[in-house]
Amino acid sequence: SPQRKDDGADGTAARGTDTPVDKLTLALPSSLSSLDISREAGILNYLVAALVQESLLAVSPTGELEPGLATSWKQPDAKTYVYTLRSGATFSDGAEVTTDDVIASIEAARAEGSALAYAWANVASVKATGDREITIRLKTADAAFAWTPTPGTLLISSKAFLAENKGKVGTAKTLLLGTGAYKVTSFVPDDHVQLERNGDWWGDTPSVRTLKLSFIPDAGTRLVAMKSGSVDGALNLPSDEARSWESTAEVTYTGDRSVVALAFDTAKAPFDDVHVRRAFAYAADRSGMVRGILHGKAEVASTLVSPQMWGALLDESKVKRGYAALPAFDHSIKAAKAELAKSRHKDGFSLDLSYPNSGPQLGKAALALADALKELGITLKVKEVTLEQWIADLVPGKKPLQFLWYFPVTGDPAELTDSYLASAASATNLPHYENSDVDDALARAKTETGKAERGRLLLGALQDAAPDLPYLPLWWAQTATALAKEYVLEEPGAFALVGPWATRVKKTA
Amino acid sequence: MTAELPATGAPFGGRPVPVPRLRERLGTALPWRYVARRLAGTAALLAVLSVAVFALVRLAPGDPARTLLGARSATPDALAAVRARYRLDEPLAAQYGHWLLDAVHGDLGVSIRTGADVTAVLGDRFALTVQLVLLGFAVALLVGLPLGVLAGLRARRASDRVAQSLGVVALSTPAFAGGLLLIYVFSLLLGWFPAYGTGDGGAGDRLLHLILPAVTLGLAVTGVLLKLTRAAVIRELDREHVTFARARGVPTRTVLTRYVLRGTVVPVTTGIGLVLAYLLAGTVMVEQVYALPGLGQLLVSSVTFRDVPVVQAEALLIAALICLANLVTDLLHPLADPRLRPAPTAPHRAKRQA
Amino acid sequence: MAQLSEATDPGRTDAGERGPLLDVRGLRVIATAGPGAPVTLLDGVDLRVGPGESVAVVGESGSGKSLTTRAVVGLLPEGTAVAGGSVRLGGEEVLHLPERARHALRGRRVTLLMQDPFTMLHPQLTCGRQIADGLRPDLPALAAATGRRARSAARRAEVAARLAEVGLGPETADRYPHELSGGMRQRVAAAAALAGDPELLIADEPTTALDAANQQAVLDLLRGLQRDRGMGLVLITHDLRVAFSSCDRVYVLYAGSVLEQGRSADLGKNPQHPYTQGLLLAEPSVRERYERLPVIPGSVPAPGGRGPGCPFADRCAHAAPVCRTTPARLWPEEPDGRQNACVRAADLGDRPAAPRLRATTLPQERTSAPTDDTPALRFQGVHRVFGSGAQRHTAVRDVSLSVARGRVTALVGESGSGKTTLARIAVGLETFSAGAVEVGGVPLAPGRRPAGAARAALAARTQIVFQDPYSSLNPLRNVGATLREALSAAGRLDATGRRARAGQAAALVAELLGQVGLPGHYADRRPGVLSGGERQRVAVARALAVRPELLICDEAVAALDVSVQAQLLNLLADLRRTEGFAVLFITHDLGVVRQIADDVAVMYRGELVERGPAAEVLDRPRHAWTRRMLAAAD
Amino acid sequence: MTTDTLTEAPGRRRRRRFSPLTLVCAAVALLLAVAAIAGQWIFPDYGAQDLLTGAAMPGGAHLLGTDELGRDIAQMVVAGARSTLAGAALVALGSMVIGNVLGLAAGYLGGLTDVLVRRWADLLLALPALLVTLVVAGIGGGGYLLAVAVLVVLTSPGDVRLVRSAVLEQRHRAYVEAAETLGLSRTTVMVRHIWPNVLPVVVANTMLNFAGAIVALSSLSFLGLGVLPGAPDWGRMLAENRTLLYDNPSAALAPALAIVVSAVVLNLLGDRLFEIFSDRRS
């Protein structure tokens, strides 16, 4: 069957009609336990929440900041951001959105225990400075903050709702309250979430009236459900499964900006020796992984930041050229052996590598790496842990070798560079990486307001860090979306699923 | 002949024995003392199980407070809050007491993962799982019993071997494998049943959605029941009273239903507790395969995410269910078999004392 | 009970114009399963029963009595099949009838009443229900009733009538079998068997599982029913006394063949087949004591081990070569209705009648026990209480008894009177609640089983032989191993060195086997291939290995056939003489008591009610139970 | 079902000791044993990867195709017999040992021992083994051995009951009491006389437990609670490869079939043994 082009961002994708769709059922590969992304910040949770709740700003399918509940925003100085609220926007319970609601939502995101708190750590104050005006002040200048009040790190609910359901937002009883294109009508964990078009939404009325997202964890069942017509498609299909869907559905693969990498703790043996890190880099057959494990539905990564992340800062050709300069470390056991021989750990060593159970492809990559390392005399013991356990262990210094599996929530490369390469980011800098050139470039980028210049600085930081190999980037992943032939998702792109994606699902023309 | 001897064990034991009428008989079949003893036994069993369930939080490696916090950041404040909430600083016995008291009052704590009330979470899923288990049980009964009886009646003949082999295959097929096969055949190839979920129509739709899962669930149990029934039937057929009934011309159908099958009731119902345990265990796999939001899926995900309060609550619920099933079979047995009735005036003994 | 046979109306034994009720000719039954199949189990059995006639079939265990009856009703056990012959019921050949038609005959033409009243009735159905199930639906009383209630009432009334017929009240209908005594159950079973008003009732050892008092009552009942209803009766039994006293004619079955048949009186007084003669001789008499019981040597051949000729040829004193080649078939009827299967009948015809062969009686020792030293066993005021609370039950109450050294004391009493309990207390298998027990001077403590040194001391002084020959030996160990273990436990294997020990053991085992009359090569045999009598011999040898001062035999011969029982009783008497141990012999058979015992103790409901020298107790019984038993044994 | 079955004249059938089915089962069981013991020697590089091949359909060098890491499915299935069967055998044997020790003690010694053992067995027998293992092994930090240990404990009450009732059946037989009367010690009587007579049913039951444990353990590995990732284990393989419907369905079918076949074979053998032993006893 004809397969859509891998990257739909070029705008050649099909367009749909406005024929109304009464009900659309899509399969999700696993269940949600909470709809509240500040409690459970998985990608599937975003898929639902972004339909129901909005943020101050929105992200366009092509990765640009757009008006959301704020119609305009400005940055009077490097540390101050001012947002003007849309008037007439209402929550699905009928109440109008006020500055109080926005402030309460931001406070909820900042609160201790919230999964989003990290993004708001640099905020000094949030105030209503006018009837419909919110002013946020930062502790230190940070150009990347512009992306923080977007759906990835802030979803707005009403103050009353948050107060009433403190600690219980997003359960089957309380559901969610938002201003978005859809409202949740029912949520049964392990079964489904059902959404209904929100007639009072300020945007264009979506075609799909009722949207049901069914959780079908078993791959076989999921496919049979599609073939027997019980579902109209699936989101986030695992790569190994996607091909078997191609006979019954249109499967779209789009880069989802996520990256999988190995993080070496450069402060400790054996990875304090760059030769060991290089030996690993040569040993890992990354193109083999992409071909075998990911069935070609991914791209070998040369750095943490995927090319789609630069959209707002640098144009494509510049990115291409910049990435071409990064060292390649093509798979070669011979080279790996040679590097290891140069290190202080010629005779090999043994260590553990854990992967989250929600990412079996990471496990397989680990097994492939372990197989290659065996030839170097290095024993890699692969272990499966729960996602929560893996996240809890994702702290610098915990383990010498770790998987980094990251889904950026913004369209700004600094989201990755600031967290994972800056020596000051002690909570996230897994390799204990310290490079004054890199730190310097990152600091300058924070205060730099010029887009191109920021891009140049950030790209430079990546290039500076690359030879040191604090991370071994493995691949940039793609997400597979399958839809029955009579439906189409307009404007599929790297940012397609960040906003109210269901509003762009249409009947095929 | 020898009139000076009391009629020991003699058939003519002259004294007429007052014979209770039918209704009184039913009453005496289950005297309250027996019921009370069974209830006490069940309570004791439940108490032991509840201690085991309570101990689960201690089983997880590390600090229980951290376990109860889950993956949330363990700030001193948060830890203290959890300690207070679960009274972790009190002696174990007191903790257990509080926990049990709360549980009895329906307060099973709060889910670590979602923050939702555990009672509410369980409540929603309970109904579905009970429906699934009952349907699975019905399937097992409808298939396992007749096949078992057939196999028993035709023991060691071809039809018995076939039935037995089918039972063994059912018993040996893990639910995930069997489920996938059934989905493939009945929903994809034949399109008779939906492949997943609970459906959103009424009771009829729900039933339609639960048929395949129930069959999958019932399959393994069918194997167990078939085996039990077959063995019981063979044993019964071998009994002298069956031969005697046939030898005196009791109609064949009566012999089969009243003599043979009647005798299998007790051994088969004894297996019911076992069967329930099987069924409950099966829901884990079946709910996973058919994407059903029941207790089984909840258990797997709660275990995977170490959502200890939910796991505890669920374990307690299952323990209670099993105790209940055992109680029911215990109370059914004396109704089915008069010999098991506690007989305060067993004539045999009474006569000896007379 | 002899008067019963006199009451028979000779005219009734004629087949009458309808022909015989049951006519079995040349019935062959084979075993189809198992090693060496097919094996012939029944080899040409003939059996005829006229209307209103009562016929007994006697034979030792395994002779095929039950198989014959099962073949007649068409309910052969699994693994066996009819291989030839004919079975006619009321003139109609039934062997080739389809199963449905055959089933229709059951209950009307013929009904089977089985042995064990404890297993014959369904435990979960009321007695009334079970009787009602067998009623013919076309009974006038039932057919007349219309409507559920009326039918149910009619059925109840009919059941009550049937119960009354067997001497039970209507309330029995609502009771479950476990609420009744054994005798009552057998009565209910009889009522159920007769519910279909059969023309012929076959009762397969209906009294074996009952105690003596009930046995008599049930036999009387069956005889009465047979006469009142004018039906045919086949009574299967292994008890010659019962057969002769309660039936018109007797068939003697041996190893799957009928060897002799004739009227009870003729057969009892003048048996013609050597086997029948031997059987009658081996029966211990309650009146006289013999020097030795005449025995039939050897034991019943197992199916498959029988030659082509007369199955009894190997044990027969008069066997000639012709016996081993000519199959045993009944000769044509003699004028008095007798039939014999002995090929040499004509040659042996003028031998003296069997009972006269036992003329050599021995005067019963009337001397009292020698009171030289401590008795081999002494009970003093022994109590044994089982259970607690409402279930409390005193099995043994204040029993004082001693067994003198070197003498045989018989302990008799009805079933459940506490005999076994006493025996088990004496060997330390059971505890006693109060009183004093001393075994060969070793005192036992009440309330707990002896352990350690006390146990060893007890083991050296007393041993026991149990009733059931089939469980008396560990099925996995051969005879030699069993005996070696006993020798080693008794400390008799004292040679040093493996080889020396093995040699000593082999010698001692051979000696023991010789003592109990078994060939030495039996040491290599597993119990599974031994006959019941041989097993009991090995059990005795095991007990002898310890050289006990006291041997307890708990109904050790009760499960054996008469011919084998006689052998074992003789063996015990010989051994006692040579080894000099005392014997506590538990039995309920007063004939056996007369043969073997010096002293007798009678138990009744847990109490010792009578004791004294055997001759005195048997000739002048004082207790009512003893008197009743003696009366029944005559 | 017709009522005719009752009235059919019995005794026509001839029974052979070993039916062809039993022989086939025995042969398969033998193959399984060989695979479990020697499988990893027969295919020393069963785990060899080939990322470039990836998941491939059966054919060519790979009889059953390959998985995503390019490992040969056929070799993995053979080599995986060890992991799957060893754990299950451990469960069956462990349960047999516990069953024998406690069953003998309870049945022969009686008294308080019996009461305690019986209560214990009743308690455990009521529990759904798979759920308890899931909970304990899951909460307790996973681990194959923990799961096996829990399964041993939860399987044993069946064995305990079986042994106990078999011992009770033997306990009052005359040969046992005769041995006691000879003054032999209780342990001797228990071990030398009773136990050998009880053993056959235990062995038959161990087969059945073995089969049950295969299903239970593969269910656990299917849920991710069993062996380490990448290890050749049937449940694990099935879980990891079941999405390869398009690329190589046999990657999932082969281990599934291996599980079912070995469980079926062992169940049938166990049943057959039971039949033979109970025939022999009667």
Ligand SMILES: Nc1ncnc2c1ncn2[C@@H]1O[C@H](COP(=O)(O)OP(=O)(O)OP(=O)(O)O)[C@@H](O)[C@H]1O
């Ligand atoms: N189902 C069977 N399969 C094989 N042989 C059998 C079967 N039933 C009985 N036999 C054999 O047939 C022979 C006769 O058995 P039957 O039961 O008729 O003896 P019996 O005279 O009734 O003995 P008893 O006095 O012990 O009841 C015995 O040797 C027995 O072993």
Ligand SMILES: Nc1ncnc2c1ncn2[C@@H]1O[C@H](COP(=O)(O)OP(=O)(O)OP(=O)(O)O)[C@@H](O)[C@H]1O
């Ligand atoms: N272990 C026991 N528990 C309870 N009651 C028992 C036990 N053993 C024997 N009895 C009872 O004790 C009484 C005497 O039994 P015992 O076996 O000594 O009688 P018996 O004279 O040997 O009878 P039989 O002639 O039937 O062998 C019976 O009523 C029996 O039910």
Ligand SMILES: [Mg+2]
């Ligand atoms: Mg018999």
Ligand SMILES: [Mg+2]
């Ligand atoms: Mg007794």
